Amino acid sequence: MGLLHTVNKSPFESNTFDTCLGYAKDGSTVLLIEDGVYAATTGNSAADKIKNASGVTFAVLGPDLQARGLEGKLADGIKVVDYEGFVNLAAECDSVQAWL
Amino acid sequence: MAVKKFMYVNRKAPYGTVYALESLEVVLIGAAFDQDVSLAFIGDGVYELTKGQNTDAIGQKNFSPVYSALGDYDVNKIYVEKESLEERGLTLDDLQHLVWEDEDEDWAEKDSIRLVSRADLADVMAEQDICLSF
Numbered sequence: 001m002g003l004l005h006t007v008n009k010s011p012f013e014s015n016t017f018d019t020c021l022g023y024a025k026d027g028s029t030v031l032l033i034e035d036g037v038y039a040a041t042t043g044n045s046a047a048d049k050i051k052n053a054s055g056v057t058f059a060v061l062g063p064d065l066q067a068r069g070l071e072g073k074l075a076d077g078i079k080v081v082d083y084e085g086f087v088n089l090a091a092e093c094d095s096v097q098a099w100l
Numbered sequence: 101m102a103v104k105k106f107m108y109v110n111r112k113a114p115y116g117t118v119y120a121l122e123s124l125e126v127v128l129i130g131a132a133f134d135q136d137v138s139l140a141f142i143g144d145g146v147y148e149l150t151k152g153q154n155t156d157a158i159g160q161k162n163f164s165p166v167y168s169a170l171g172d173y174d175v176n177k178i179y180v181e182k183e184s185l186e187e188r189g190l191t192l193d194d195l196q197h198l199v200w201e202d203e204d205e206d207w208a209e210k211d212s213i214r215l216v217s218r219a220d221l222a223d224v225m226a227e228q229d230i231c232l233s234f
Contacts, residue, residue, distance in 0.1 A: 008116065010144050010147075012143065012144055012187065012188065013112075013113070013144050034115070035113050035115075035116030035144075038113065038144070038188070041188070041189055042189050043188075043189020043190075044188050044189040047189070063157030063158045064115075064158060066154045066155075066156075066157060066158075067115050067153060067154060067155040067160065067162070068115065068147060068150060069151055069152035069153040069154070069164070072152070073189065073190075082157075083157075
């Protein structure tokens, strides 16, 4: 599998998410963690960018989504993983690029 | 002691950084001084008020229930910026319902949250003696 990108910043607070998308090639996975999970919610500009990033797999860390009360706002097509799933993704992918 | 108008401006999402919790702590401490207090939630700060927060799996304290206690501390002017909610795909229904009891009207329960436009909030901000930003 390709690269695993992690994003831990809100897309409305910094350009980390946008920068990551610019580097996310086909076959790579973007995992949204901590404040990065806000990009996985519906009805905002980040949701449109995810929809347009074809060839990239998007995942979100469930515990961080639950902490923020946003499980019900999850956008379509984004896989929810737990901590074990995070580890599996890191193990399956060629390497991890943590966008801070 | 003369009463001053204090506004606490909240601009950060909870849990990712400590700003939201620190702000809440300062508001509660400040509430002991009988000042005219208001809170503003703008930008990612609106995420502080989402309902249904559950932090069991991330090992952090869920401090969101504390917002519903603010009314008991006479903190009942809570401004939420309309544009910030809309930009994030949120509505008032996604937020906690915060209330306070009005002593002058036989403890009638009233809404604490005031949904305001950016322009209106700028006016309220301009009326303050002191703004504290988090």
